[in-house]
Amino acid sequence: MEIKIDENIISFNELNVQSYKGLTIIPLKAETSNTMDFLTLNKGFDLGLVEVRECEVEDVNNVIITNNAVTPLILIDGEEIIGAKQNRIVNKTLIVPPKTRMKISVSCTEKERWSYKNNHICNFEQSDYIANSNTRRAKASALDECSFQYKVWDSIDTFSKRCSIKPKTSAMTDCYEDFSKSQDEYLNHFKLSNGQTGLIAIIDNELIGVEIFTSHEIYENYHDKIIRSYIIDSLDFEDNASVDDDKINEIIENISKSEFIKEESQGLGEFIKFSNDYGTGSALIYDDEIIHMPYFKDL
Template sequence: MSQTAELQPLRQLALQLMTLKLGAAKRFEDFVMVPLCRAKPTQTDYRLLSEAIAQGTSSVTEVSDIGVVHEATLTNNSDQPILLLDGEELVGAKQNRITNFTTLAPPRTTMRVSVSCIEQGRWRWASPSLITSGAMLYPSARVSNMRYVQTHNGVLQSDPISQLEIWDSIESKSRQLGLTTPVRSLEDLYRPFDCKLKRLEQAMTASTLQVGAAFFRRRRLIGLELLRSPMTFEKQLPRLVRSYSMEILDDRRSTADVGYRPSLFPTFKDHNDNSDTGFYLDAVTRLFSSLVKSSSKKSSSRGMGYHLQSKTNNGFVTALFLDDSLIHLSALSLPMH
């Protein structure tokens, strides 16, 4: 790939980020969200997988009666593309899964999608198909997939190493949360904290024309999510809040921030003044600058568009573009070991 071809996706990303406005930070205890908003409304011509399944125009099934752990078959019978987000949980069939990539499935198409197992111990039919549970994998587990993909040339094969990392992450998270029962779905992780998570969701409502958010644990950046349209983001915000909030629930015995490196990408030092808003806006601005300066790889998608993947000192970034439009971007920090 030529240097010009490599730079083009970064230019597109820079243009997308330049159009965003940063909103005032919203806080609930240690959890902070900085809204990312567009200046003008943006329409979408695709639907979310959960909507398509509910309307009966899409289905996700095993690839065969035997099944394959790392793949599922998506059938889109509608005239619109369908968006699957990285980390979405699919439950049922022979085993509960999570999606490995953000994928935009073309209209009137049957295709295989890359998934990983979220449920140990079951390989038998629970239902004819997989449906979305409404849950999303928490960031420290999602970043394991990002790391594996980017160290294997952008391709996630049926490799037990990547699968074991996910299982290990879930087991570790269960211990951190003090759970003693086996975890067979993300809901098993989230359910014990349901009351607090609902209060968090109520506090983190979408702002006008919000299309993304940077999430912090106090002044430590956990990650950033960015979608194309305000409508899509508003629908996804509750599950994003639930998944990111799992990173502030562990090890509550300590007042120190744990589980993440001191910062994602650049180093953000505490300001001497008391302006939290100024700190968060500065942190996100520096993150934007870091994103467009990082080295990146462009790779094809199983669906529509292409993936842009990059790595910095302390984190991983993955994005899906369709032509010149950014469909979804995730920037996640590396967990500490």
């Protein structure tokens, strides 16, 4: 199967279907895996090569990131950073050049806090999560970045209402933690497949999202976080999700017929947003490769 994003084509194969209760995952494997060397945010933090701080002038929707590595740094759509004055998520997949300090666009995932938790820790740290799939879907459907924040807050408010506790600072991470045991139970049924570079997620018999990378090494770093983002939104559905192959193929094929709009990219590469009658997606293209393509069913 293949998808054409503007003038760029990504071909992939479906691997063995995995299902548990109301969630079905179809692992995907790109036919040609790129060999570009990228540093992930988690690894950058672990190695002490990446620093993320608040802007000097207070700014909820931007932070300053410094990549001190000799390798480009990749951040993916919905990836969360925690700490500083409030937790945030990355608004779009982007690549920070080596030895570069730059401002990046983010959305708040903890709206009831604007202060440092610890006066000695002013930087952001890595999170165990990315935004849940419904929040990423809501953000994807926003007309522009100006409305990202309100979409994210509304979605997290809905998320928190499902929790048995009310997060003190309306933090998305607290909602995830409240469902931690259920997530771990599900995660055992959705193992990383050999060579996997993406997935199709089906909840309650509907295709909810598609995630495609062109590198197994990059996808492997995000597998558990991406799976958890769909698990958390499938917990209300107990019945096994069925797979209508013809319907899924039709949805995937129609992505190539979307309306494609090129937008300014932060960092390296070219950013493309697209939509059709079923859903909305985006793609970061660098060196003629589709580095990451998330696509979501419209809410």
